[in-house]
Amino acid sequence: MNDTLQTLYNHVSIRQYTDQPVAEETLQQILRAACSGSTMGNMQLFSIIVTQDNEMKKKMAPFHFNQPMATQAPLILTFCADFHRFNRYCEFRQAETEAYSNLQSYHWAVTDALIAAQNACVAAESLGLGFCWLGTITYNVDKFVEVLELPRHVVPVACITMGYPAVRPALTQKLPVEAMVHRETYHDYDETSINHIYEEKEASEETRQILEENQLENLAQVFTQRRYTKKDNEYFAEVLTNVIKKQGF
């Protein structure tokens, strides 16, 4: 197995970091990797906001629901779907500037931003850093647009804390690979196949602890009744929908 596969297979989210700062040279290596990925028509429809200043971390923290890593991580990278820079280019070259104010174009920029984000993550892990994605970025997306001073046609889509691991947890219990893979066409899941693919995960110690903490019967209920409820999701969906529109897509 080559080193890259080893890095990919051994990924685990790191939520606690040592005090060691991320050197500028290391940051540059991560940023270069982020900017080396595939992008739609080579348009590079993304931007990366680097957060290292403690004041900025404190400003953003409430919108990340004050998760400790949002202030404790030495480095935060926020990846934005960005058609603004390209539109500016069009503006200064006498080309149409409203060709990309639609949801298809938004999707291209989201894809570019997420390819860049995952490249940054892989690079970081290869350099001994750990990271964790903060899903909260698309919840309170209106607040992040404000705090990061994002212009029209820029929407933050991924936020990643990075630093040197203080604690390295065991690999997360995931579904078996074949659960996600379909040959030629989609095969649907029935009760038997769902039971089969969730079997190991449901039997794990991790799951037992989660159920005990939540006093619920199974993982599905932990998600729908506690972690990500219909009411919350619908509220944050409205926020996100409004921001995408307001930002011009």
Place this chain on the structure above:
Amino acid sequence: MNDTLQTLYNHVSIRQYTDQPVAEETLQQILRAACSGSTMGNMQLFSIIVTQDNEMKKKMAPFHFNQPMATQAPLILTFCADFHRFNRYCEFRQAETEAYSNLQSYHWAVTDALIAAQNACVAAESLGLGFCWLGTITYNVDKFVEVLELPRHVVPVACITMGYPAVRPALTQKLPVEAMVHRETYHDYDETSINHIYEEKEASEETRQILEENQLENLAQVFTQRRYTKKDNEYFAEVLTNVIKKQGF
């Protein structure tokens, strides 16, 4: 520089492949990498459709606008945002099944699918394969839903051709890294900074050829007048918007 950084930095899209098939063992390594990435709440909200059958490639080709690589590549991986499997799990565990029928949840699944896709790409390159993303997947997304037999709550978001490179082109001319990077807050672009970041790209031989072929003054016009016109983008935006809704988000 470690091997992983070298793989990431040297990425170039491969559009022509040798006849060498992708061995099942190699495919399994790529799929395992895809399934090892971060996912929202460890829900694994994605599916991968593996296309190796020539009949399936031919069926999909017109919706990829008959790009040669859509039939010539030995392997095509289509990554889908997938809340169907998780909803099925909820259904069989007496949990709410309509908690995730909204755009916020769609965004989580898109993110999971794209992380998986980029991990697959990095793994493939580390193994000597080449790949190319087909942007057409989100254009004719309605057709792909049909051909791949995707149920409600499943939307294809990335499609990647893979195989062994027949030709290895030079690295693509990209904007300098600092063009995409903002420290603490977004810095806007004025005419001077746009000129500066596009300078090398506009001066390249690649650009000269593109302008000659298109008989246009600059790259911005090539994009807005030829490659991705407002009219086309708006048409495909409507298709995509309708599919996202029809698929239950």
